[in-house]
Structures are given as C-alpha cells and as structure tokens.
Amino acid sequence: MKKIEAYIRHEAFEPIRMELLSLGFPSLSISEVKGSGRQKGITERYRGAELTNYLRPKVKLECVVADRDVQTIVDTILKHARTGAVGDGKVFVLPVEESYRVRTGESGEEVLQAHPDAAAATT
Amino acid sequence: MKKIEAYIRHEAFEPIRMELLSLGFPSLSISEVKGSGRQKGITERYRGAELTNYLRPKVKLECVVADRDVQTIVDTILKHARTGAVGDGKVFVLPVEESYRVRTGESGEEVLQAHPDAAAATT
Amino acid sequence: MKKIEAYIRHEAFEPIRMELLSLGFPSLSISEVKGSGRQKGITERYRGAELTNYLRPKVKLECVVADRDVQTIVDTILKHARTGAVGDGKVFVLPVEESYRVRTGESGEEVLQAHPDAAAATT
C-alpha cells in the first residue's frame, strides 16, 4: 500500500477527482496548504505600501492506494495538474504499512479496493 | 516509530482525544480536511438551483508513536470513530524513521514516550 | 528521499523559511493544525463561564528533500523553532519512495534539487 501526496493548484482538483472517480478511485482527502517552490510568492500593494506573500495557496491531495494502482493515480494527477507554469506542484509517494476501515474495522488492501460502481453513483 | 493518520468525523475526535490522554498519549495533531470515499457528498438547494458538494469535511488525526503503542492507538480510534454509517473514515499506519523534540533537541523514541501523568493534568 | 514533517509555532516559521531559502531549499508547504502534547490547552472565560480549548494552533511544515539534505533541514528547524517553553513542537522524518514535478513530469531526486539561485530571487 502506498500513500500519494500531491500539492496542486485549486482548479486542477475537480478534473482529477472526476477522473479518479470514473476510474473507480473515489477515496481521497484534500486540505488547504500554502507553499513555496520555484514559484516564490506574490507582492500586493495596499494603501501605498507593499505586502509580499512568499507562500501561495495550494491544495494537498492525499490518497492511499494499493501498490498496483499507484501509477494510475500519479498519471491522472500529472495529466490534469499541469499548466506548464511554475507553481504546478509536486507529487510524492510514501509507503504505508497498514490500513483500516473504521466503519467495519476490516483492515488490509480490501479497505482500499476500488469501487467500480462508484462512477455511476454521482451521475 | 510509526505515524498513524486517521480520517474521522468531527464529533468522534473529542472522545478519542480524552481516552488517548487517559491512556497517556496526549501528543497528537489534527487538521481540517475534506474527503470522499464511499460517502459521496451532499446536494443542497439554493434559490432553486442545486449545489452538489462532492467532499465532506473530516478531521485528520495525526499521531506518531512507538511501534509497541500502535495497536492501542488504532483500537482507540476505531472504537470511538465508528457509527456504522458510510463516512466513518479510515486509519493508516506509516513508517517513521526519526523524531525530534524541538524544545530539547533530543531525538529517538523517548521523544514519543507516553506521559502517565498527563491524564491527571486536565482534571 | 525523505519527508520532514515539523509541528511548530506560527512565529517560528518565517525565520525558518528565510534560512532554508538562503540555503537553497525554497520548496516547502505549510498548513494550519491544532495539536496537543505536553502543552495541554488553554482556558478562557466568556460571560462568566469557562471554555477550555485542549488544542493549540500550530503550523505543520512539510518538506521533501534528498537524503543528504535531511540533517541540514532538521537542524535549521530546531534552531529557529526552539523557545524552551512547552509547545515548541516536534519534527519527524518519513521515508519517500518517489517524487514527480508536475510541471515537467520529471521524477526522482532532481525534482528536489536545491535551487542555489533561489536565495537571490526574493531580494
């Protein structure tokens, strides 16, 4: 099992979510982060003075999947998150040792099993 | 050392925090996330039009503990986070290679050592 | 490749960011978290009644770097985040298996390569 952590632009998330859903990967979490990288921040002016914000808001996408699915997820993210401009973000893959589904208490890979039916669910 | 990441309902957190504290595990962090899984989101109506929100707010609980304590923590979380309804969430266990306590600079397992006295502290 | 996760005080972040930048590590992300540890929370009064907040706001700093750079980063964080009072926080190191730069799609260590030029960028 692997955990994929991606730092992406806000507007990239919705297309990614939809394709992952259609591929049968509905399970993921996002959170608001602020980051810097090549893209170094932004300077605004307010009442004549400057205000430099060295961090830019990004969405952090987290998704734990079975080893065999990692590439699919990564490719989907890369495909939709790229604008070619600095600030597109990064994707990282981390090892995961165990998973549990709270509702049932079951553990292991089946916790992550894709829901082929999921795609239909929201239509 | 392991890191436990749990995505749970908001109302589940307080009981979990209290039991972990009484068990001597006061150290943890939480953050606001939004996620989807089996539970697919929610549709509201506003001025006649529909608004579907595919993500639901959850609390992400993060806690790094010594290997021997992992099961205790996971069980505590599973116990309190379960309602039996979709949306209860997931718990993941990740490997951690090193830990430091900023205040003292010390590193290694003792950084994580449980505080048996902690339970009393908030009474 | 390793991921460094640090839970620190808000006011500690800016000095850390600046030194990391000058050292050529501009790439990082932060997010708002709330946590507890030795530092157990805070009790306010409102209209005569008490309100205890068991969690304190912290900044979570996340930064993925090449193995050889881990110590530099950790030391920088420890240096600036320490006040000596409870609540200074913790730093953890986790293994990372793969990294991708979204903009280019390239993967591996070079994705993380330090930008020696970065320091200048914001002057």
Added chain:
Amino acid sequence: MRRSSTARALVLGLAVLLLLPTGAMADTFNAAGKGLPDSVGINSLWVIVAGCLVMFMQAGFAFLEIGFSRGKNAGTVVAKILTNFSIAAIMYWTVGFAFAFGGEAGHIIGSHGFLLRDFGDPQKAFPIMGLSDATVESKWFFQFVFCAVSLAIVWGTTLERIKFGVYVIYAVVFSALIYPIASGWVFGGGWLQSNLGMQDFAGSTAVHLIGATGALAALLLLGPRRGKYHPDGTARAIPGHNMPLFGLGVLILWLGWFGFNPGSTLGALDGRFTEVLIVTQLAASAGVLGAIATARLKTGQIDIGMAGNGAIGALVAITAPSGYVAPWAAVVIGFIAGVIVPLGVYAIDRKLDDPVGALTAHGLCGVWGTLSCGLFTLPSLARYNAVGDPGLFYSGSFGQLGVQALGVVTVFFFVFAASFATFWLIKKTYGMRVTADEEDAGLDISEHGMYGYPEQFIPIPELVGYGAAPHVATPAPAPAPAAPVSTTKEVTA
C-alpha cells in the same frame, strides 16, 4: 411531517390575509387631509421619525443575536426577524392596536379600531393618546414598532435550537393578544395606568419586561443548548461568533432608543422630547460604565459583551422613568442597571442558558427601571404627565413604589401564564426543538437548507477562489505582465 406541520404553522399567518378584503373596500383614510393645523403635521412628523428609529431596532436585535450566536446559526436570525416583524404588523393592524388602545380609561381590553377602521373621532377613540394630535396612522405605526420590539426580545433566550415554526405560531398569539392586552393595561390607558397610576413612560414593563417574560417561559420549556452544561452541571461558555456585528446591533439599538423614549411624548411642540432624550443618553452612558467596571472587578476583563449589554440594560431601565426623572437620577438609574447586568448574567448563566442575556437586560433591568419611578419621579413631571405621584425621594412616601411593584407583578404573572400555556401547547403538538443532529449541524443548514456562511462550511474550491490569481493559468514563466490592472508582482526563481 415536519414539513407539513411548519407549513400548517405558516398558514396561520396567511389565513389572516385572506380575511382582509371583506368589507374593507371603503376609503379608510380620514385622519389626514388638506387644511389641518400645523401641529398635526409637526407632531406626526416627530412620531413617524421616532417610529422609524424604533423600527430600525429590529436590525439592532438581529445583529445582537447574530453576534452572540455561532456561525452555523447566523442566517436563521435574518429569516426570523423578517417573519416576526411581518406577522406582528398584520396582527397589530387587524386586532392588536384595538385591544391595546381602543378602550375607555381603565379598560381591560380595547373594543374598537380593528383594521384601523370605523373608530370615529380618533382623539376620542384612543383616549390615552388624545394628548397628541398626531394622526392616528402615525400613532399606530409607533405603537406597532413597540410591539415588534417586545416580540423580538422574546427570542433572545431561544437561539440556536428552536424550531422555526414556533416563531410563527407564538408571534401570532403574542402580537394579537398577549402584548396588546398587557401593554394596554400599562400604557394604553388600561386599569394599571388609569386606575392605579402606574408610571411607565415608554415601556420598561410594557415592552421589555413583557418580552423578557415570554423569553423566560420559552426557555423553561426549551432547555439549554447541547453542550452548554457539563455532565456535572457546571456551565460552559459557547462564545458568539462575531463581536463586531454584536457591536453594530448595540449601536443601532442605542440610536433606536432616541425614538423609543423621546418619541413616547407623541409630539414635538412642547419640547419635552428633547429632555427625555438627554435623560436617555445619560442613563445609557452610565450603564456602560457601570457594567464595564463591575465585569472588570469580577473577571479582570474589559468584557466587550458586557459593555454592550450594560448599555441595553440601562436603556431598558430608563425607559419607564425617562419621562419622569431628572438627569442626575437618570445617571444613577443607568449606572445601577449597568451593575445589575453582569451580576445577573453570571448568576443566571449557572442554571439557565440565555445566550444574549435577555432575562437580565430586559427582565431584571426592566423591573428595576419600573420600580425606579417610585423613587425618582419628579413632582413637576408627575403633574405634567398627570399619571401617579412623585417618587420616594421627593414625596417621602412609598405609595408610588408600591404601585410600580404591583404593576410589575401583575404584568409578569399574566404574561408568564399566557406565554407558558402557549408554548406548552406548541411543545405538545408541534414540538419546540430541533433534533440533536440538526442542532449540531446548525439551524441554517437544517431549517433553511443553506449555511449563512456557505464558504466556511461547504467551501467549493473552484467557486470560492482560494489560490486563484489573475494570472495563475498563464503559461509564461514570469506571469506578472498578465495582471495589468492589479499591481500584483510575481517573483520567480
């Protein structure tokens, strides 16, 4: 089921409307017209202006409540205030005004003036207001906004857990019967005023205590908010989400009181309203200082909420005596009210969950203000108003104080009994409280289907726009030039 029952509740309000046209086709306007003496226009002008200031107090109450509520219950206050204000207008027009003012001196309940029609000579029809020649329409408006204020006060204790339909049902009963009858006794020329000589110039009892009494009845049947009390019964704070909006409410209420008290002269030509106004201002100021000092000594804080509640409490207290006392007395009355506020709030909070402190500010201070007439009423002003006797400090007699106390007790018991009965019936039939889940989620989403602050509770990334920038999607490595209007500069490595 919930749906249909709320709907039924609403129908009550609407039924009224459908009855109206019948036989109301005639031209109902006769008070006004060309060739009136100037005094009619001048006095009406002041009454209307004062009435507009009092009407604006609806916004004051709304924001006081919003500020003291949690964000998940902020929107419902808007729907509530609009609905209540509207129901009160319809009911007070159809029957309320007639019950309160349409009777002989000493009446128990008025008998004419329904729909503001067929009352003959307005000066004779509403004798207690005969002292002013302002048009009856201006007087109706002024008295109606008082009714709406009293109704708004009722809900302060019920925030964050009451079912919306309860507002609708009780509002009809309150503005048609409870308020008109009780207030009519006190300042509508009813028995307490005309026979006993109870002094309540602008309604410490007739408006504020009545509202606070309804609030108490509702609270006793409704119970506290979830999480307000620890299992061991000790109170826990549930902070309101927005002190600035609370402050807006307080300042609007303060402004409104310059219509509330001085407007109760129902005229401008004798200049009395200017004296009533400074008495009101001095009391409110003393109240703020009294509340801040008291809270500071008890808690070590300059309590923002108490500063505002202190102003309200003092304004409530000076409402009854504003037409009867001298400035120095106003300062004393207001300061004491200011001291009462934090002490009352701290004490009540231990057992009763009153999120905005309505029981203290409108209840306790309303009682104090009414009684204070028995202490401070000037001989000259008792004469001028031709109601009751001078206060203890001038007459040395406890007589007026006794009358005031009797009036307070009478009104309290009548309103409490009537309100408790009404709420009890509502509770048994329709239910008073939302479910625990709905309360946790907040009334905005559970009663109204949308949060008051959607971006905070269900943020939708591409709609909210965090992280988007005028030039974000620009493929250029240094996107700055792409944002010509804003001076946004992007720095890149």
Added chain:
Amino acid sequence: MRRSSTARALVLGLAVLLLLPTGAMADTFNAAGKGLPDSVGINSLWVIVAGCLVMFMQAGFAFLEIGFSRGKNAGTVVAKILTNFSIAAIMYWTVGFAFAFGGEAGHIIGSHGFLLRDFGDPQKAFPIMGLSDATVESKWFFQFVFCAVSLAIVWGTTLERIKFGVYVIYAVVFSALIYPIASGWVFGGGWLQSNLGMQDFAGSTAVHLIGATGALAALLLLGPRRGKYHPDGTARAIPGHNMPLFGLGVLILWLGWFGFNPGSTLGALDGRFTEVLIVTQLAASAGVLGAIATARLKTGQIDIGMAGNGAIGALVAITAPSGYVAPWAAVVIGFIAGVIVPLGVYAIDRKLDDPVGALTAHGLCGVWGTLSCGLFTLPSLARYNAVGDPGLFYSGSFGQLGVQALGVVTVFFFVFAASFATFWLIKKTYGMRVTADEEDAGLDISEHGMYGYPEQFIPIPELVGYGAAPHVATPAPAPAPAAPVSTTKEVTA
C-alpha cells in the same frame, strides 16, 4: 492598456468637474432665508429626513449585493456603490434634475434648472412639485437619491464579472440622460403623467422598473458567471457568502422605504405621509409572508434569501400605489408580490444569471405594482392626487389599468433600447467583462489589487495572529502568570 482605458473611463467623470466653476460664481442660493412661512421649514424638514432615509438605501443595496456575492467579490461592491453614488450626484446636479423636472406639464425633456441655477421662481420652474413649498434644494436632494437608487438597482445582475470601468461610463449616461428622461415622463410632470394620467406615486416604474430594465440589458450582453451553468445548461447554485450582511441590507432598505414612499408626498403638513407609511409597512409584511410560504411549498425550506427578496419585491410593488390605495389593498398587493418573487427567481435562474434576483424584485414586482394602481386606486385618492382615475375594483373600468400598462411598456422599451445601446458600445470599445482568470481570482484582487478579506485569502501567519497568545513566547514552563489582564489559564502536564 486596461489601465489607461479605465483611466479614460474615469476622466469622463472628472471632465464634468472641471467645467463647473465657469460662470457659476454667483450666489446661487435664493430659495431659503429668514422670514419664510413655517410650512417651508416643516415640509423641507420632512423631505430632507425622508431623503436621508433613501440615501441610506445605498448601504442597503451594497449589503444585499455583498451578502449574495462570494467573498472574493465583496470589496468591489463598496468601491462601486461609492463611485456610482458620487457620479450620480454630479450628473443629476448638472443636468439630470433639469431634464426630469424642469419642464412644463407634459414635457418630453426638461429645459431649465441645470446646476440648480437660473430657474426663476422654483414653484413655477418645477411645476409638478409646486404642490409642496419645500425648498428646491430639499426637492433636488430627494429626487437625486431616487436616481441613485435606480442606478444601484442596475448592477444587481452584473455582480462578480463586470469590469469596474463599465460602472463609471454607464453611470454618467444613466444619471444624466436615461433616468432623468424616463422618470420625468412618469413622475416629473412629463407626458405619461400629465397627459395620460399614469399613476406612479413613488416610482415602481419610474425608479425600480427603470433600474431593472438597465440590469436586463447589461445581463444580456454580459452573460452568466463562470460555473453558473453546467455544460448541459442546467443551472448550478453559486451561494452568496454572507446571509447576515444580506439581512442587514434588507432591513436598511425596508427602513429607507419609509422615506421613499411617504417622502414622495414632499410635505408633512397634510398628514398624508403617515397614511402612505402604513400602507408601505403592511405591503412589505404581507410580501415576506407570501414569499416564505411560496418558497416553503416549492422547496420545503424557509428560504432566508427569499424572505428578504419578498420584502423588497413587495416594497417595490407598493411604491406606485402607496399614495393611491387603502391598507387592505396594500396587503393584497404585497402578498401577491411576495408570491411572485420566488416563482420569478426560480424561473429566471434557469436561463439568466441574476445573482440577487433584481429582475424579479425590481422588474416583475415593479410592473405588478404599477398595474395594481389600475385595480386598487381609491376614488378619493385619485382625486386627492389629481392624477388618473380610480381602479377597476372601484370604477369597474379598465381605463386606468390600460394607462398603467401603456406606461410600463413605454418606459421599458425606451430604457431598454437606450441601455442596450450604451452597453453595446461599451462592450465593443472598452469591454464589459474581466478575463476568466480575473473572474476566478475574484474582482477584489484583480480589479482592486487587494482582497476584501485579506486574512482569508492571503493569510500571513505573523500578521494574522493565529496561535499567538499573550504568553506564548514566555520561556517559563507554566506561563499563566504572564497574562495578567486576560484570565487565560494554561494547563500543563
């Protein structure tokens, strides 16, 4: 390029200013002075007070729009309202007032009163307002704030995507020509009023329909907000970010209407304004109940926004008949307007993106209100105002209804043609809409360079202060004592 073009847009507004001094050196004041009859002062006093209430409606519109906008577009509304209100004042002073009122009965466009100068006897110069002896300055102010209200209405449909410069250009044209001409026909003594006898007491058509018509023209050329419609064309909700501020707007507007309608009597001495006021109050109240009930039946919700829109819609509807109808009719007119509001909003939302419901509340309800005179106008009040005939229910004749319909149609087509042409020219030359990126980022940052809520969009940790505490940096292990003023207690293990 954008920069310079917006600048050019601004210059328009400024050019006006530079022309002024020329030949205006004389003392222009002649209406007022010592030794006037009391009636001048009294009537002027009411007109000014009413005008101030109407002026405050600018805040009402601002917060109604802010509440219904997303947080990223909240600040721009403030800049917009201030700019529009200012341009309207300058233009209405220089030419607008003269075009609207400075003509003989039945005029097409006025000819004197520019810069409020050289008009001779004010009573003769502005004949339709001759019925009141209030000073011409007070009348100018009252009419100007009406113009500003009409202009504010225009922008309701254009929120969250329009270029700021468009406001500037259209505001000049609207307040100098479109509004003065069209409103002059309807209540400035122009041909619709004086020759045909169209009844529009305070401007359901002359103010609200004119504004809504401009709003429609703008919307057709502007198109919907990004993301408002799904690819399949179905509408998607874009919730406003702040219902409490929306509520503030509604309550301020309601208050303002007590100046809007009763003030249109232009005097206090005949007492008529008090009758107009209660008619206004009753209609608004019925409108809230009608809107809530209708929305409840259609969606199962007590819709907060609809409650507010219902009040506005009913106030718009009663604006024309407020001087002509009886209270019972006001309740009917208002209730029907309340029913129209949700139905109109739901229907229009399917195809047109009108974030605040202006087309329904000001357009449809403005039409309904104007027509309702043809049904409910009292014989006595038609006589009293000396305009038109009684309504169908009294006269049995469709005559007045026909006149009202004709007036509505005429005004709609004139205003729509003029506005569409103006916006079309703007679109071709200057452009009407910000870029997609700017729209996603929000107008605050892209048009104004700073968010309306900076701490939410670009929080800077050490400035915002999350996590900081009075004692945070204290090295002591138990820092509590370090916070003497606040009672903050820190618990440590």
Added chain:
Amino acid sequence: MRRSSTARALVLGLAVLLLLPTGAMADTFNAAGKGLPDSVGINSLWVIVAGCLVMFMQAGFAFLEIGFSRGKNAGTVVAKILTNFSIAAIMYWTVGFAFAFGGEAGHIIGSHGFLLRDFGDPQKAFPIMGLSDATVESKWFFQFVFCAVSLAIVWGTTLERIKFGVYVIYAVVFSALIYPIASGWVFGGGWLQSNLGMQDFAGSTAVHLIGATGALAALLLLGPRRGKYHPDGTARAIPGHNMPLFGLGVLILWLGWFGFNPGSTLGALDGRFTEVLIVTQLAASAGVLGAIATARLKTGQIDIGMAGNGAIGALVAITAPSGYVAPWAAVVIGFIAGVIVPLGVYAIDRKLDDPVGALTAHGLCGVWGTLSCGLFTLPSLARYNAVGDPGLFYSGSFGQLGVQALGVVTVFFFVFAASFATFWLIKKTYGMRVTADEEDAGLDISEHGMYGYPEQFIPIPELVGYGAAPHVATPAPAPAPAAPVSTTKEVTA
C-alpha cells in the same frame, strides 16, 4: 498590577457619577413645556434628528476602524467606542458644554451651564446659539455628539497596540477640557470666532482637526505596530481584515454628515439647512472621484479604501465652508480634498503608522477645508452668518484667509500641547502600549479575554459544527430521509 491600574483608570470615570446627586435634586427642566411657540418644537425637532444622525456616526467610526484592523483586534473597537461615547456624555454634561458655550462672546472658557443647570435664560446663557430657539437640551445633545465624534477621531492612529485604559483616561481629559475649550474658541462664541471672525461652520477645525491633532500626539508617543516597518525602515502593508465593514462605516458616516453640517444651522425654519445639505453631498461626491482618480493614477488600482477615505476627507473639508459657499465651490473643495487623501496617506505611511488614515482625512483635509473658507466664502453668506468676510475669490482680499490660517495654527498648537502632555503623563505612569506578545496575540484576547471571532481563532470542533450534518449520526446507509426539512440529499455509492 495591570489589572489594578486599569481599574484605577476606570474609577476616574465612575468618581464623576458619585458626585452627581449632591444638590441636583431640583427639577432641572425649564426650557420646555406647554404653550411654546411652534418654532421651538420645529427647530428642536431638526436639531434632535440631526443629532441622532451624528450620534450614529459612532457606528461609522467603529466600522471604519474595524474594517481597517486585523481580525484579532476587531472586538476591542466595540468596547472602545461604547466606553468613549459614554465617558464623553458624562463629562460633556457635567462640565464640557459649560466650558464650550457658557460664556460671553469672545470668551476663553465658559463659566456656566454645568450639569445643564442654573444658567438662567438659555438664549442669553449660551449666546452664540441664541440665533436658534431650539431647546437647550436639544442643543446640548447636538454639541455633545460633536464632542464624541472628535474623540472617536483621536483613536484612528492608535489601533491594534494601545492599552485600553488609555482610552478611559484621555477620554475624560479630552471631553472635559481639551475639546470644550478649543472648540469653544472656534464655534462656541469664543475669541477666534467672535473677535477674529474665524469661519468654521460645522467644525473642520473645531471637531476634525482637534481630533486629528490628538491622534498625532498619541501616535508620536505610541509608535508603529509591530511589523509595520521592515528593519530597513521601509513601510510594509498590514491590510485591514474586512472591506465590507469598512464600507458600512463610510456609508454611515456619509449619512451622519447630513446631520453634522445641515444640523449646525440649529434650526429648520429658514430653510438654510437644505442648502447646506446639498453643498455637503456635492463635495463628498467630488471627493470620492478625486480620490479614486488620484489613487488610480498613482497605483493603477481602483483603491477601495481610498474611495472611502476620499469621501470622508471631502466631508471633513466641506464641514467648515458648508455654511458659507456655493455648490460649485463645494465641488472644487471636495475634489481637491479627494486628491489630498491618497497623496497624504502614501506620504505619511512612509514614516507614521496611521492604520485608518486619520491624519490625512481629518487633519490635512480639516486644514484644507478651514482655509477654503478664506477662498470661497460668499459675501451673502458671510453676511447671513454674521461671521467674518467673503473669500479671496469674491473680495480679492487675503484677510479672511489669514484669519482662517491663524485659527488653524492656534487650535493645532493648543490641542497638540495639551494632548501630548496628557499622553506623556499616561505613558510615564500607566503605560500606553500592550506587550509585544499581547500585540501579536491581538487586543481582543489579551485585553478582553476573548477573540472577536472565536470560531476563527479557537475553533472547538463540536461547537462550531463543521462537518456535522442533520443526518450525520444516522446509522442508515442512505440517510437522506432523516433530513426532512432541509432538502439535503446524500449520494452514496
């Protein structure tokens, strides 16, 4: 220690109250009563209405400051405004009014009218206001709210770092001595007005410059906010947290100014107030356009804050000349003030940390407005007001301009010296500034013990309600049916 010292500070305000009753038992009301000439009632009515509009400006200043503050310092503004307003009322009643107006023409400091008692014939007792027969109570209220405005202006420069107790102490001194003396000279019939003929109709100098001068003295001793200037001394922006609330403040202030200037006629019967009002409106409008255009040219932005500051600056500037100049001159005066605003703010911000721009809007524009009388005063109006001579453009003489300049300089030095001395003493004894930690944490939590927006700074999950839904805890897999009232639909796989 902090606690007890703030307490001591409060005691000052309270001590006043305890002294009151002594010897004040008599019936102090004599100005009003039955059988007065109508003019008393009419003029008093306008003065009171105008005073209420000015009183509401307290909300305007509060929200202007709140909008320009960070969220962690938003609540304290509410406590501050209520405390200041209250202290000012008590002090101005006890001594302030007497010092300002209770003296012969040309006085240095007044001598009678303390506690509004024992002054004999009010028309003679306060000679400068003898021109109006409004009741002395109405005049007191009107003058008091001016004092409160001036005091509110003082604190604009001190936001986000000053100790609360400083407000209390300085407020007592300012409203008892500094303001009454200096304003008395300028428009209380004191030597600058009566002997030199200085023209300041409503207080560009007497209210706004006095306030801004106190603000400057406070700022010099207080220093900038932490983080306002980079180590290299360059300024850094600290954006205010809420532009919509800032806009609310501006619009309320604008409304208030219709009481501020036109009310300074102290009467309605001569109709002058209507002329003063349009002069005020035109100047404010020109100011907005001037400020927007200037800021646009300097920064390329339509600056929201500058649009509002421009309105305020222009309103401040027109305050002195509003009773003396023609409309065209008002446009010029206002436009120039609008240009001054951004230029002043940018320049001052480099060295002095004035979060709301008070030094520019009230200081520089106050000076400009006062001087502008020397340029534009109409001969007819100089005569009408019987103060001073026509302006340069009419008389060709620099005489009046010189008098205006002399007045400005005199008032500035007196107020600066008195204020600096007061603040210096406070700084040495009680301290002016909170600790660095308290400043970082914000004044709400450190001075008042609770955040103004608790849910943002210390969110408590189960109270705030994020993530909770009406049906969350329902064990059913498809919980939709559990949410009957809201139309929430849950979609599950």
